[in-house]
Amino acid sequence: MAILPIVEVPDARLRETAAPVPEVNDDIRAIVADMFETMYDAHGIGLAAVQVGIMQRIVVIDLQERELEEGEPREAARDPHAYINPEITWLSEETASYNEGCLSIPEQYAEVTRPTRCRVTWLDTEGARQEAEFDGLMSTCMQHEIDHLNGVLFIDHISRLKRGMLLKKLDKLRRG
Numbered sequence: 058m059a060i061l062p063i064v065e066v067p068d069a070r071l072r073e074t075a076a077p078v079p080e081v082n083d084d085i086r087a088i089v090a091d092m093f094e095t096m097y098d099a100h101g102i103g104l105a106a107v108q109v110g111i112m113q114r115i116v117v118i119d120l121q122e123r124e125l126e127e128g129e130p131r132e133a134a135r136d137p138h139a140y141i142n143p144e145i146t147w148l149s150e151e152t153a154s155y156n157e158g159c160l161s162i163p164e165q166y167a168e169v170t171r172p173t174r175c176r177v178t179w180l181d182t183e184g185a186r187q188e189a190e191f192d193g194l195m196s197t198c199m200q201h202e203i204d205h206l207n208g209v210l211f212i213d214h215i216s217r218l219k220r221g222m223l224l225k226k227l228d229k230l231r232r233g
């Protein structure tokens with residue numbers, strides 16, 4: 058396993074469409090393992106393969122929402138999920154807003170409005186077809202990560218004015 062470098066804006070790879078995974082094999086499982094290690098190291102809750110420069114349709118998510126018992130290490134709350142070739146098959150008309158961030162746009166956050174619920178199909182790490190409906194933060198995170206596979210970033214969902222301000226703040230942060 059390895060921690061991979063995270064691709065950040067304005068890297069052009071973040072704007073490309075990722076290719077479907079033709080077969081779930083050991084190579085793909087190794088990528089998934091590296092993606093989890095990279096995501097945990099960066100304290101993220103979701104990561105798309107394109108964010109580590111791998112242009113394939115792979116997403117990992119772990120909301121790590123379980124409350125820790127006293128003395129339990131942070132790792133004990135881990136609940137890793139991998140989604141290969143995920144596809145949204147349904148979105149609710151009802152929408153909700155979350156304050157979103159992205160490991161490819163460091164330390165910048167904005168309120169993003171998306172459908173509250175989504176239905177998704179995907180392949181698991183054994184190559185079996187899965188389907189589920191998500192709501193709340195999980196729905197938001199899933200839509201955010203699948204956006205990455207299509208070259209879309211959360212800043213594309215906010216106004217041009219807000220996007221400009223956010224990118225300016227990022228620029229300032231990078232220049233120290």
Ligand code: NI
Pocket residue numbers: 158159160161201202205
């Ligand atoms: Ni992101």
